[in-house]
Amino acid sequence: MPFNLGKYTELNSFLKTKNVTLVAVSKFQPLEEIQKAYNAGIRDFGENYAQELCSKFPALPDDIRWHFIGHLQTNKVKYIAPFVYLIQSVDSANLLKEINKQAKKAGRIIKCLLQLHIAEETSKTGFNEDEILKINYADYPNIEICGMMGMATFTGNEEILKNEFSKLRETFLKAKPQFPQMQFLSMGMTDDYKTAISQGSTMVRVGSLLFGRRS
Numbered sequence: 711m712p713f714n715l716g717k718y719t720e721l722n723s724f725l726k727t728k729n730v731t732l733v734a735v736s737k738f739q740p741l742e743e744i745q746k747a748y749n750a751g752i753r754d755f756g757e758n759y760a761q762e763l764c765s766k767f768p769a770l771p772d773d774i775r776w777h778f779i780g781h782l783q784t785n786k787v788k789y790i791a792p793f794v795y796l797i798q799s800v801d802s803a804n805l806l807k808e809i810n811k812q813a814k815k816a817g818r819i820i821k822c823l824l825q826l827h828i829a830e831e832t833s834k835t836g837f838n839e840d841e842i843l844k845i846n847y848a849d850y851p852n853i854e855i856c857g858m859m860g861m862a863t864f865t866g867n868e869e870i871l872k873n874e875f876s877k878l879r880e881t882f883l884k885a886k887p888q889f890p891q892m893q894f895l896s897m898g899m900t901d902d903y904k905t906a907i908s909q910g911s912t913m914v915r916v917g918s919l920l921f922g923r924r925s
């Protein structure tokens with residue numbers, strides 16, 4: 711599907727008025743379409759699969775900030791650790807441990823968001839609140855935890871969405887003292903970003919609106 715410049719321009723000016731960062735979700739999009747989005751001014755792109763990200767990274771401009779937003783298996787961390795900008799989908803202590811190890815190997819401090827499980831669907835992954843409050847940040851000197859991420863239930867029901875997003879914001883505020891660099895609250899996608907912003911989102915991950923529905 712082609713990159714839609716008109717939709718991007720409209721979304722971008724809306725997000726600017728709200729002070730919200732846009733991450734363009736480019737999974738399954740060919741290089742040409744990502745390049746078009748880059749030419750329009752986008753620098754933050756989100757990918758879900760380590761292999762796909764690793765093949766796109768060397769073929770596109772090197773000032774792109776690559777966000778990893780999909781479920782990340784521990785054995786794939788090493789492939790993205792040298793260059794990833796922000797891993798948004800950290801959902802277990804095991805994964806934190808492996809990211810810390812690979813970051814150290816790569817001589818980097820890797821920025822991460824903690825993913826909170828907020829949806830009704832059990833298929834979605836993430837920490838629960840207690841697990842987040844139990845994390846000992848000092849165990850991970852090569853990780854900078856700079857916020858939280860969550861995915862709401864796939865529903866058009868505004869009340870459910872609002873409840874889930876506000877739950878994420880509450881946990882974010884509770885965890886803030888524990889993680890001094892926390893600033894990003896990543897919530898909202900094509901179908902729910904307006905609701906997410908009304909509940910305090912500072913970063914949205916939008917794919918279909920910019921590139922069309924994925925087949």
Ligand SMILES: *Cc1c(COP(=O)(O)O)cnc(C)c1O
Pocket residue numbers: 735737758779780861899900901915916917918919
């Ligand atoms: C695919 C995906 C998105 C983007 O979804 P759209 O509905 O296309 O905007 C956002 N976040 C995550 C975690 C995703 O996997």
